[in-house]
Amino acid sequence: MDKKETRTYTLVLVSKISLRYKRSQMKIQQMAFMLMALTLFFVLIGLIFMAVQLSGVRESATNLEKENAEKLIMKIANSPEFSCGESFGTAKIDCVDFDKIIVFRDMVSDYSKFWGVADIEIVKLYPEASQTTCSYRNYPDCKTTRIYSENVKKKPPISNFVSLCRKDVVNEEVLEICELARINIRYEDKR
Amino acid sequence: MLKRIRKGQEEMVGFVLIIVLVMIIILVFVAFSLRKGSSKAVESFEVDSFIQAIKQFTTDCAIGTETKYRSIDQLASNCQTGDRCYDGRNSCDVLELELRNLLNKGWNSQDRGAIKGYYLIIKTDDEIIVNITEGNTTRNYKGPTSGLNDELGIDLRVYESNL
Numbered sequence: 001m002d003k004k005e006t007r008t009y010t011l012v013l014v015s016k017i018s019l020r021y022k023r024s025q026m027k028i029q030q031m032a033f034m035l036m037a038l039t040l041f042f043v044l045i046g047l048i049f050m051a052v053q054l055s056g057v058r059e060s061a062t063n064l065e066k067e068n069a070e071k072l073i074m075k076i077a078n079s080p081e082f083s084c085g086e087s088f089g090t091a092k093i094d095c096v097d098f099d100k101i102i103v104f105r106d107m108v109s110d111y112s113k114f115w116g117v118a119d120i121e122i123v124k125l126y127p128e129a130s131q132t133t134c135s136y137r138n139y140p141d142c143k144t145t146r147i148y149s150e151n152v153k154k155k156p157p158i159s160n161f162v163s164l165c166r167k168d169v170v171n172e173e174v175l176e177i178c179e180l181a182r183i184n185i186r187y188e189d190k191r
Numbered sequence: 192m193l194k195r196i197r198k199g200q201e202e203m204v205g206f207v208l209i210i211v212l213v214m215i216i217i218l219v220f221v222a223f224s225l226r227k228g229s230s231k232a233v234e235s236f237e238v239d240s241f242i243q244a245i246k247q248f249t250t251d252c253a254i255g256t257e258t259k260y261r262s263i264d265q266l267a268s269n270c271q272t273g274d275r276c277y278d279g280r281n282s283c284d285v286l287e288l289e290l291r292n293l294l295n296k297g298w299n300s301q302d303r304g305a306i307k308g309y310y311l312i313i314k315t316d317d318e319i320i321v322n323i324t325e326g327n328t329t330r331n332y333k334g335p336t337s338g339l340n341d342e343l344g345i346d347l348r349v350y351e352s353n354l
Contacts, residue, residue, distance in 0.1 A: 034206070041210070045217065070236045094243040126248075126296040161240040161297060163247040173258050178247040180293055 069158040073183050076115060077162050088165050088176045096122060096183065098166035101147060102139050108148045119157070119186035120148040124164060126180045140166055150188065157184040235333040235349075242335060242345050245293050252276035252285040263289065267313055267343055270320050287321050294323065298349050305351045314344035329353050 076082060077096055081104055084095035101122065122145045134142035164181035167174055246264040253259045254274050261269060263286065270283040290311060298309050308326020312319060333349040 030202070034202075037206075038209070041213070045213070067236060070240075074236065074240065092243075092247055094240045095247060126293055128296075160237055161244040163244040165247065170258050175249075175258055175260065177249045177260070178262065180244055180248055180297060 066158065069185065069187075070160050072115075072117075073158065073160040073185055076117075076120065076185065077160070077183055081111075084163075084165050087167075088178070092163065092165075094161065095163045095165055095178070096181065098140060098145075098164050101145060102134060102136070105145070105147055111148065112150075115148070115185075117148070117185045118150040118152050118154045118188040119146075119184070121146045121184050122162070122164060122181050123184060124179055124181045140168070153189045154186040155189045157186045159184040236336060238333050238335045238347055238349060241297055242347055245290070245297075246343065246345070248289070248293060250285055250289045252280065252282055253278075254282065263293075264343060267315065267320055271315055271318070283320070287323065290321055290323060291325075294325065306349060307352055308350045310346075310348045310350070312346045314346070326350065 074094060077094055082096045082101060084092050084097045087097060088095070124143050129141055129143045130138070132138055132142045132144070134140075134145040159182045162181050162183050163178045165176060165178040168177050169175070246262065248263050249260050250263060250266055252261050252266060252269075254261055254269055254276060257277050259277075261282075266282055266286045266289075270286050274282045276282055276285055290313075294309055294311060298306050306326075307329050308324070310325075310328070311321065311323045313321040327350065329350045329352060331351050331353050333351065335345075335347060
């Protein structure tokens with residue numbers, strides 16, 4: 001093999017090695033891109049999954065807050081200032097004494113900040129009453145009894161059912177009448 | 192050149208296969224988690240309070256004397272024994288009518304958009320006294336809590352729109 005042939009052979013060999021090297025680089029790049037794409041794909045799935053899970057947690061938190069507010073409502077309804085006690089036979093739960101609260105409205109200024117709410121009202125649902133706010137004049141034929149209200153920005157109301165009981169006189173006989181009502185409370189919106 | 196194109200195609204098919212496989216796994220997982228929480232009632236204090244309140248509600252049915260108006264609780268017992276109201280109406284008819292009105296006013300879908308329907312049943316000694324169904328049933332419903340001590344046997348389900 002002369003000098004010229006040796007040189008040509010070397011050149012061919014170098015170009016072959018270079019081509020193979022480039023192909024390997026290409027393969028490595030392809031694999032890297034593939035791995036990156038797969039990682040991104042799984043990260044996206046993970047994010048979606050987390051978002052769904054977190055929305056569930058947020059929903060449970062909202063439900064818990066609602067349940068707590070409902071419990072607070074029942075605590076208010078069963079407090080001595082509102083509850084029927086034993087005025088209507090045996091002690092009843094979720095029962096609000098209408099006669100008591102219509103008088104209690106006048107003394108409510110003493111209870112400022114006592115319940116930690118910004119608004120308390122009782123709305124009669126059934127039997128239907130005229131769309132009026134309760135006062136001594138129209139009692140008991142009225143719909144809404146506003147018990148306590150602060151002059152602040154308020155959150156939407158949270159409510160629960162109560163039995164609204166009162167005593168009435170029909171044909172010189174004292175009757176106990178209980179109606180279906182809702183007690184609504186509103187918290188101050190501090191945002 | 193042709194060999195390189197074929198190789199590229201093979202890799203693309205592999206990638207698509209992986210994606211399809213992952214999608215199937217996700218679908219199975221989502222379907223499984225949705226089915227898990229489908230038919231469980233949400234125990235609600237609101238339903239408890241409603242049951243307590245309607246039991247105390249005074250109906251316009253007097254039994255015995257002209258002014259001895261009965262509560263829903265008492266009227267259920269009168270219905271069971273077949274008593275009639277002072278004005279001659281059947282106590283069971285009055286009970287059902289009053290309960291329908293109470294349910295309609297309490298769980299009105301116009302006021303509370305999410306409510307799709309309700310179902311109320313009153314049972315005593317395995318005998319059904321009242322059975323009221325209104326609207327549509329859904330998989331998402333509210334029911335009384337297990338802590339509700341109800342000797343009358345009232346079961347109320349309030350169906351809300353599915354999540």
